[in-house]
Amino acid sequence: MNGSHKTRAMIIVTSLSLLFTALCGRLIQLHVFRHSELSAEASRNREIVVQRHGRRGEIRDCNGYLLANSQSVRLVCADPSITASNNPAAIAAQLSPLLKMDVPALMTKLTGPGKYTRIKPKVDEETAQKIRALKLKGIIFEDQYLRAYPHGALASHVVGFVDGGHKGVQGIESSMNQHLEGVAGYEVIERDRKGREIRALRTEDIEPRDGYHVVLTLDQVIQHIAETELEKAMTEFRPQAGVIIISRPKTGEILAMSCRPTFDLNNAGAASADARRNRCISDVAEPGSTFKIVVCSGALNEKLIRLSDAFNCESGAWLYAGRILHDAHPYGTLTVEQILFKSSNIGAAKIAVLRLGPARLYEYIRRYGFGKKTGVDLPGEVSGIAHPLARWNPLSISRIPMGHEIAATPIQMLCAMNAICNGGKLMKPYLVKRVVDSTGRVIVEAAPQQVGQPISPTTTAAMTVALRRVTTPEGTAPKAAVDGYDAAGKTGTAQKVEGGQYVNKYYSSFIGYLPSENPELSILVSLDDPSGGAYYGGSVSGPVFQRVASKVVEYLGMLPQKTHPRQMVSAR
Amino acid sequence: MKCNRKREPLRVGTVSRSVLACVCIAVVGVAYVWQKNQIYRLGGELKKREDDASAAVKRTTMLTAQLAQLKSPALLESRCQQYGLGLVAPREQQMVRLPEPGPEWDAKILTPASPKTAAANTGKKPVATTTRTAPRTLAKR
Numbered sequence: 117m118n119g120s121h122k123t124r125a126m127i128i129v130t131s132l133s134l135l136f137t138a139l140c141g142r143l144i145q146l147h148v149f150r151h152s153e154l155s156a157e158a159s160r161n162r163e164i165v166v167q168r169h170g171r172r173g174e175i176r177d178c179n180g181y182l183l184a185n186s187q188s189v190r191l192v193c194a195d196p197s198i199t200a201s202n203n204p205a206a207i208a209a210q211l212s213p214l215l216k217m218d219v220p221a222l223m224t225k226l227t228g229p230g231k232y233t234r235i236k237p238k239v240d241e242e243t244a245q246k247i248r249a250l251k252l253k254g255i256i257f258e259d260q261y262l263r264a265y266p267h268g269a270l271a272s273h274v275v276g277f278v279d280g281g282h283k284g285v286q287g288i289e290s291s292m293n294q295h296l297e298g299v300a301g302y303e304v305i306e307r308d309r310k311g312r313e314i315r316a317l318r319t320e321d322i323e324p325r326d327g328y329h330v331v332l333t334l335d336q337v338i339q340h341i342a343e344t345e346l347e348k349a350m351t352e353f354r355p356q357a358g359v360i361i362i363s364r365p366k367t368g369e370i371l372a373m374s375c376r377p378t379f380d381l382n383n384a385g386a387a388s389a390d391a392r393r394n395r396c397i398s399d400v401a402e403p404g405s406t407f408k409i410v411v412c413s414g415a416l417n418e419k420l421i422r423l424s425d426a427f428n429c430e431s432g433a434w435l436y437a438g439r440i441l442h443d444a445h446p447y448g449t450l451t452v453e454q455i456l457f458k459s460s461n462i463g464a465a466k467i468a469v470l471r472l473g474p475a476r477l478y479e480y481i482r483r484y485g486f487g488k489k490t491g492v493d494l495p496g497e498v499s500g501i502a503h504p505l506a507r508w509n510p511l512s513i514s515r516i517p518m519g520h521e522i523a524a525t526p527i528q529m530l531c532a533m534n535a536i537c538n539g540g541k542l543m544k545p546y547l548v549k550r551v552v553d554s555t556g557r558v559i560v561e562a563a564p565q566q567v568g569q570p571i572s573p574t575t576t577a578a579m580t581v582a583l584r585r586v587t588t589p590e591g592t593a594p595k596a597a598v599d600g601y602d603a604a605g606k607t608g609t610a611q612k613v614e615g616g617q618y619v620n621k622y623y624s625s626f627i628g629y630l631p632s633e634n635p636e637l638s639i640l641v642s643l644d645d646p647s648g649g650a651y652y653g654g655s656v657s658g659p660v661f662q663r664v665a666s667k668v669v670e671y672l673g674m675l676p677q678k679t680h681p682r683q684m685v686s687a688r
Numbered sequence: 689m690k691c692n693r694k695r696e697p698l699r700v701g702t703v704s705r706s707v708l709a710c711v712c713i714a715v716v717g718v719a720y721v722w723q724k725n726q727i728y729r730l731g732g733e734l735k736k737r738e739d740d741a742s743a744a745v746k747r748t749t750m751l752t753a754q755l756a757q758l759k760s761p762a763l764l765e766s767r768c769q770q771y772g773l774g775l776v777a778p779r780e781q782q783m784v785r786l787p788e789p790g791p792e793w794d795a796k797i798l799t800p801a802s803p804k805t806a807a808a809n810t811g812k813k814p815v816a817t818t819t820r821t822a823p824r825t826l827a828k829r
Binding site: 165171181182183185186187188240241263267270313314316317318336337340344395445600670675676 | 728732753759
């Protein structure tokens, strides 16, 4: 080997050595000095964190029938940068029958600008599978949840609905949102070149927790009966609005709650705010004669009167504090029992003025829970209006006993009646029976809750004696009598106030319970401004009560009292 | 340049050790690849099962809603009318109601008197007794 060869060899070896030294330096720089930075960047490029949402819980009735659940659906999207160059006309022709969309509309979306366009939301899984089988380039799917209400408008005001983000905005959906909502999980995954997950490389997998199921006290059959009968009443009497509530007085469970106007839960966005309002808890009105139960039971409870005590009802007109108080029909002397079942305004006013007095009347108003929320498991409940004693005027003591100068929600009135038929125990009304997880394990169990004892059991017995006669031919609501059962109740016909003045429009109501001795059911029927001449509670709401009660007792298999007077089969 | 090295004969031990080493390395390599392959294959199967389970859950929720819709009182009522099935609630006269026994009845049935005592009371031979639960009302739905 001569000198030139040696030199050349040295140059090559030196060059290679330098090259490899540089490479090693670079490798050391990348792998040692910038390791943390670059490995994090590599992980970011490779790994994807996928959020997984828990399915929203179901809402069921007391027998386990489904009222609301969440279904997985797909949002069909497209990447126009791909679809536009892959025969969009053919893609549109294939998608059109499956998505039930026009071809021109699809073409517009498939050939539009950008890399992402939404084609159709809420596509069911089967349709999505069919589209997937077509293997169309540029068509992608995203997961969505759809809240489904299989019964449409049934119990719509109770069940409520969710917004676009699957958050409850009304009814049980809103009040029980924290239980219904699941807990999100996530997974850290890697995808291959085609975007498919490489399952073996999944590094973290935190399972989401599905929301809890809420079981209501509502019974869908009883709810259906209430809805059907209320609908019939709406057709027959053409009122502006109507309400029916059915409850179990001993526990405070609400078995049905129906309002008109109503709306379809599957299309809640199309309904007006008026239709979506739950009038049972958010509408206040002067209760009218149904409020006489408060003054009479209060005076009986204080032992200031007895059922047999007589009051002069002034032949239908009584001047008090400079204003004349009228009765619907002129009466002479009536006993307390007659004042109740004939619904004398003057009689009730005299009991308050001459016996009970304003302080005690106000005390009983508060004891029955007027002027404060009942606490039912629904959002949007209002307190009603029960002015404090200091704001009463001289006329108040004669007007409040007949249900004027006070405003109550239908649920408050039903609770008051429930106290009267339940030994004086004021029960908190409730709609949520229990909360369970997907395996059926009970998370929360509701129990009947007594919130007061406005009157004694002796007083309730006396009240029932009088209220039973309301549904007899001599009472104000003979049409509310239920064949085979001893029903008790009270009618109410309250004039409406518009623009601060009483107008010739009425709230017609009837609140009743049966069997009167051992009540299993209490039912409130209230119609706002019935048309066609009839407006008295006994002739408008009474028959509706009768029809509802007849069907419900039949459904519950309650024994008629005619054959077995004291034997009741406990309903469910 | 002249090669002065003396050619030595191959030793069997050396060769076999080399071959064994190569085979071991090859086996380890193949096993590693096979294992990786299995992991990916099982990962794929797992993913498929997960997707199937998820699809089944989705289908179940959809069918649950459909079932609820089909069982809704309004639909059943309309179908009864549509097909003229004449399904109505039975009248009171058509019902046979069995009395619901109270706690006394339960006590009597669940703890019967001993056969000997019963026999002594009735004057008949004792017979084997069986415990049965008290009948419940049929009126409950």
